[in-house]
Amino acid sequence: MKLSPEEARRRIEELREEIEQHNYNYFVLNQPTISDAEYDKLLRELQQLEEQFPQFKSPTSPTQRVGAPPQTEFKTVKHSIPMLSLANAFSDDEVREFDARVKKLAEIDKIEYVAEPKFDGLAVELVYEDGVFVLGSTRGDGETGEDVTQNLKTIKSIPLRLRQPKDLPIPRRLEVRGEIYMEIADFRKLNEEREERGEPLFANPRNAAAGSLRQLDPKITAQRKLHIFCYDVGQTVGITFRTQEELLRTLPRYGLRVCPIYRVCKNIDEALEFYREMQERREELPYEIDGVVIKVNDFEIREIVGEVSRNPRWAIAYKFPPKQATTRVKDIVVQVGRTGKLTPVAVLEPVPLGGVTVQHATLHNQDEIEKKDIRIGDWVLIQRAGDVIPEVVQPIVSRRTGTEKKFTMPERCPVCGDRVVRLPDEVDYRCVNISCPARLKESILHYASKGAADIEGLGERWVEALMNAGLVKEIPDLYKLKERVIELVRLERMGPKLAENLLNAIEKSKKISLARFIYGLGIRHVGERLAELLAQRFRTLDALMNASEEELLQVEEVGSTVAQSIISFFQDERNREMIRKLREAGVQIIEEVSPQKAGALAGKTFVFTGTLKTLTRGQAEALVKAAGGRVSSSVSRKTDYVVAGEEPGSKLQKARELGVTVLSEEEFLKLVKT
Numbered sequence: 001m002k003l004s005p006e007e008a009r010r011r012i013e014e015l016r017e018e019i020e021q022h023n024y025n026y027f028v029l030n031q032p033t034i035s036d037a038e039y040d041k042l043l044r045e046l047q048q049l050e051e052q053f054p055q056f057k058s059p060t061s062p063t064q065r066v067g068a069p070p071q072t073e074f075k076t077v078k079h080s081i082p083m084l085s086l087a088n089a090f091s092d093d094e095v096r097e098f099d100a101r102v103k104k105l106a107e108i109d110k111i112e113y114v115a116e117p118k119f120d121g122l123a124v125e126l127v128y129e130d131g132v133f134v135l136g137s138t139r140g141d142g143e144t145g146e147d148v149t150q151n152l153k154t155i156k157s158i159p160l161r162l163r164q165p166k167d168l169p170i171p172r173r174l175e176v177r178g179e180i181y182m183e184i185a186d187f188r189k190l191n192e193e194r195e196e197r198g199e200p201l202f203a204n205p206r207n208a209a210a211g212s213l214r215q216l217d218p219k220i221t222a223q224r225k226l227h228i229f230c231y232d233v234g235q236t237v238g239i240t241f242r243t244q245e246e247l248l249r250t251l252p253r254y255g256l257r258v259c260p261i262y263r264v265c266k267n268i269d270e271a272l273e274f275y276r277e278m279q280e281r282r283e284e285l286p287y288e289i290d291g292v293v294i295k296v297n298d299f300e301i302r303e304i305v306g307e308v309s310r311n312p313r314w315a316i317a318y319k320f321p322p323k324q325a326t327t328r329v330k331d332i333v334v335q336v337g338r339t340g341k342l343t344p345v346a347v348l349e350p351v352p353l354g355g356v357t358v359q360h361a362t363l364h365n366q367d368e369i370e371k372k373d374i375r376i377g378d379w380v381l382i383q384r385a386g387d388v389i390p391e392v393v394q395p396i397v398s399r400r401t402g403t404e405k406k407f408t409m410p411e412r413c414p415v416c417g418d419r420v421v422r423l424p425d426e427v428d429y430r431c432v433n434i435s436c437p438a439r440l441k442e443s444i445l446h447y448a449s450k451g452a453a454d455i456e457g458l459g460e461r462w463v464e465a466l467m468n469a470g471l472v473k474e475i476p477d478l479y480k481l482k483e484r485v486i487e488l489v490r491l492e493r494m495g496p497k498l499a500e501n502l503l504n505a506i507e508k509s510k511k512i513s514l515a516r517f518i519y520g521l522g523i524r525h526v527g528e529r530l531a532e533l534l535a536q537r538f539r540t541l542d543a544l545m546n547a548s549e550e551e552l553l554q555v556e557e558v559g560s561t562v563a564q565s566i567i568s569f570f571q572d573e574r575n576r577e578m579i580r581k582l583r584e585a586g587v588q589i590i591e592e593v594s595p596q597k598a599g600a601l602a603g604k605t606f607v608f609t610g611t612l613k614t615l616t617r618g619q620a621e622a623l624v625k626a627a628g629g630r631v632s633s634s635v636s637r638k639t640d641y642v643v644a645g646e647e648p649g650s651k652l653q654k655a656r657e658l659g660v661t662v663l664s665e666e667e668f669l670k671l672v673k674t
């Protein structure tokens, strides 16, 4: 069906409205009315139409939530009204003092408050001009933050265009403030994935939310499940609020998400009551809160009360006490994680803490145990702070009897009995055995994952079933499955059709690029991107396997920790054996073409600083990439060129210090054209 431009324009507008309505239903109201598949279909139709009719593209189209190119640095944004931070209170008395102070300053003896949960996330400001989302920034130091507009656009509960309420105008300017957060379940899942990839873990949901929002590549932010709760405004033109209550009721009508849990309190006692209720309820919430914010409801009174040294005097954050308890350490055992990491865990006398019974607490690593001097048999103080997993704060030394025993890390893996190593500069001990049963399932899943061999249909359920049936013990066994079809078909819920599909998918994965293969091996610290760089540099698997530390260190992004990790992986006979078996089974590793063919700047690294006169940053980066080079955001010894535009930053100075070649814009253009 061919549409006329006019028909296309109408359909595009229809689709945009419909899709944003679904975003609103799903992410703001939490009441989806269509399936994900139907939603995707609408979005695809819109994408196709916008491609066919580029004249109708718009920055507020739902298709524009993703797809912005990565940046090299964040621009800074000055907040038109500073984003103040709240003073904290830790006791009822301090809250009552706050109440007394407000009354005195306002010369009123009855003050109404609004009490809201204090979300443990990252504060941001969204700017809407004539209803269009034009700028989003982090709180930063309160005066200036970072421009994270593109990243905020990927969060579907943030409207790109305000909804039009029936009886309210769209304000000329509306600065909305709120908190970006990650739900606890999504935080756990993210950390599991990171552990699998050997990436550092986030300490708590707040760090995960902040780390996800402050990504130079919005595509990464888009993959993380972030949400917003709005609770305040900055500068406004064309709309005024008289009370906090009015603000919280009005924002949702514009499509801005407000947490439904809050209370208008006639006096401070009611606010304290709300605090106690929230303390009880916090365990049930899907997100972390670390206290309650108590704000004067009436904005006129706020004006009178004012602020002092960057804290408003009309609001206070009443923090929850850390959840702590004392109990005894019955034993210290060692758990083996997905990457072979050995984690000492304290087995505790069960103790209630924050609504759950705690029986285990992580001790993180050997250094931590030594630093805190935690012994088996000790009475200890444990807590659950922002973290989900309880931890031991300190031993109660005065309760020692002399029978307590010190803990030492086992020299052998408690699961498979293999060697345990501690890499230089690392606090963790690891089981070296890639076939350690504790690690096996995860390493198979990792090998089969999208970025590696991409074996469709081989998810957690089937890997478990295959392992339980004894059909697969290690990765190479996947390629022998075709010899055991009868047993495979007999697996519960498998059947001939699924078995055939699975075998086909496995067969297809036999042809695999070097980069994917390296990534699939699951070498600690080697993610998808680094695997690609390694493949480009070494071009054959054998070259990589025999690479010396010096050679590895020449690769951009490889430091000594990573180099050591790669070397010790390939030094292990079992890993070499696994690679041999994979090749024998017919796995064909497609090696990289020589870099000469790739372009004039192949392997060269560029860093840009300052403003270019004739090119945007994006265009300049595209030129580098087209010629086979790469762009980095920071200057190091491995940088080949720094291109300095007008008003260059500290990167220029760093380049000079390190002796890196500095190019002017003209010199850069000359270089890319040759």
Ligand SMILES: [Zn+2]
Pocket (backbone or CB within 6 Å): 336, 413, 414, 415, 416, 417, 418, 431, 432, 433, 436, 437, 438
């Ligand atoms: Zn082991």
